[in-house]
Amino acid sequence: MPNWQGSDRRSRLPADWQKIRLRVLRRDGGQCTTLTEAGARCDSSATDVDHIRPGDDHSLGNLRSLCSYHHRIKSSQEGAAAANAKRRAIAKRFQRAEQHPGLL
Template sequence: MAGGWRGSTRKATLPRDWSKIRAQRLAIDGFRCTHTRVDTGRRCVERATDVDHVGDRADHRLSQLRSKCSWHHLEKSSREGGDAATKWAAIRAREQRAARKHPGLR
C-alpha cells in the first residue's frame, strides 16, 4: 500500500489470505503497473508494488484487482478520497440548508 499502513484501518478489512491473493495478482500482471494513459493508450512501465481494488473494496476476487506502481495507486486513492469528501460535503450542506427555518415561518 502506498504510504504504508500507518493510520489506516484498511488492513483489518482484508482477508487472512491477502498476501497470497496479492502475490497472485502481481504475478498475473507481470509485476508491472497496469495503469494505462487515456490519451496515448500506453501502459505505465514502472514495477508494480501495490494491488488495487477496481471497484468494491470488499471484493477481493482476482478479477477485481489490478497491480499498480505506488505513484498510480496513491494518485487513484487520493482522487477517490477527494471525490468522496466533495460528495459528503455537498450532502452535509444540503442537510444544513434543509434544517434552517425560514425567518418568516418561525
C-alpha cells in the same frame, strides 16, 4: 493519512491477502497496469495491488497491479470524491426549504 493511520482497511483484508496479492502481481507480470495518455501500459514496476471498484471485493477480477505513483493518484481521487460527497450531504442538511423572509 500517511501510513494507514486511522484506517481500518488492513483489518478488512482477508487472512490470505499476501497470497492473493502475489497472485495478482504475477498475473500482471509485475508491471503497472495503468494505461498512459498514448494508450501504452505504464512501464513502472508494480508495487501495489489496487481494488478496481472500491469496497471489500477481494476477487481477482476486482484487483490489479499498480506502481505506487498511479496507486497514490487513484487513492487520492477516491478520497477527494468521498470528501466532496460528505461535504454535499452536510450542506444539504442546512438548505432552506423556504425563501428567506428578507428576499420576499
